[in-house]
Amino acid sequence: MNADIIMPPQVAWATGLLTHGPVIAKTTRMSDLRGVFADTAAWQCHDPQQVIYTVEMLDTPTPEGALFVGVTRLRAGTSGGEFYLTRGHFHQRREQGEVYFGLSGNGLLLLQNEQGETRLEAVFAGSVHIIPGETAHRLINTGDVTLCALAVWPTVAGHDYAALAGGFAVRVFASENGYEVCHA
Template sequence: MNDLLIQPFQLAWATGALSHGPLIRKTTLLGDLSAIFTDGDATQLFPDRPAYAVDMFDTPGGEGELYVGVTHLYPGKVGDEYFMTRGHFHQRREQGEVYFGLQGEGLLLMQNQQGQAWTEPVFAGSVHIIPGYTAHRLINTGSQTLSALAVWPSTAGHDYTSLPHGFALRVIEKAGKVRIMAVKHG
């Protein structure tokens, strides 16, 4: 009977720490994100400072398989913009994703292919269904690490180049408050 009992991967819900499985960690530095901030030059003041890390279980990919990972987005700002992830569409546009807020506070910015953009608050216990054909980005508006669990099809892929002007909304701090601003591309 013991040969049939396989221990599952584990997640510490309070911190987003993954364990009991093979892990991959990717860290993104501020210097890697100069193109996404309005004041991209400011990212060069601390280019080696981590902006966020993604931990994921190293599981087989392929049609019908799922990836599971946690994004840990650190607190901070570049100019008046909060730290954010690069943001992306999926290469296979029809593929959706689910985010679960674990700790911290922030926003999930989403934008469809027609350019309509909206945000949802992310906090411990929040659940976010990201539809297919929708770009998405996490933004940390709090003072502690924002961690979100993500589950997505392993065949989805990431497309970081299909938003040549970026998202239609920016999240900034103005007079000590979180502000969501429309961006005019032109």
Template sequence: MNISIIQPPQVAWASGLFSGGPLIRKSTCIGNLANVFADEQAWQAYPPHEVVYEVDMLDSASTEGALYTGVTHLNPGKVGDEYFMTRGHFHARREQGEVYCGLRGTGLLLLQDEQGAARLEHVFPGSVHIIPGFTAHRLINTGSDILSALAVWPSAAGHDYAALAQGFSVRVVEEGGEARVKEINHD
């Protein structure tokens, strides 16, 4: 029997850059993040094409049982006093979970259940985050370097951004040179 050995795609752990596989890159600019940041005037003052984050994904099958693998690269910055963050989402199939691994930079992972209860986890090189089903999630860059995190999730999970039209129940802002958490009342 002649078994071939295949070279799989690779990720550089220090930078989060993929090599050796077909990639899909998606950039999210500040102009794509309407109603995400609290300070509307500060948001409008940014050039709409400024990139807030990019996601590099391995081009994978989107069949039941398959997994997506990607790296989010979230730039440092703030809109007003609020740190740059990803849009954040629930999965369309709520029961589907996800795993994040911190690769570069420092920040927070905001997790929120369907009742609005939120918690934050520190993200740093080597951190591992198990995101259970029925949990919305968002990365927040509180550092001065790019925050990169590897993610693996079921390809059938999908994204539900509309469920968070009112936003998350907390915001992370800089006050006195430190990250502070502010609770939001959506009533």
């Protein structure tokens, strides 16, 4: 008996493009990032329809134990000297972790626990990031091309943006040496 061979979904490592599967896409524009950048006046000078990042994920059944797979594409640029970044979030189910894989570009993964303690990890093609439960996370593009990262997380994790309404404890700005990390 011959078994049928199924073509699984695929990711183009250099671009993060997902193919051969049903994909859900979400676009985050500058207008969606109200209160995220430190310099509100600079943020208001941007085109509100400017795309800052997109997330594409495979449309996956969501029972307990299932995983989502998605790719974030974060454009290069700054607002008020602060590098473009994702909104960042805790998981609604705080105990749920996540894994990021750097695909292309250069940036940072900002990690912060509930007590406000932070750490930064360099993101680049081939980097692997284990994000433990109880940890908020945000991508920051410190390069001059789009930063792409593949993520895998439990479908039951959920997103809690409200817990970070006051922002993360640090911000990353462009500087003569590449970037500078400042406490918020």
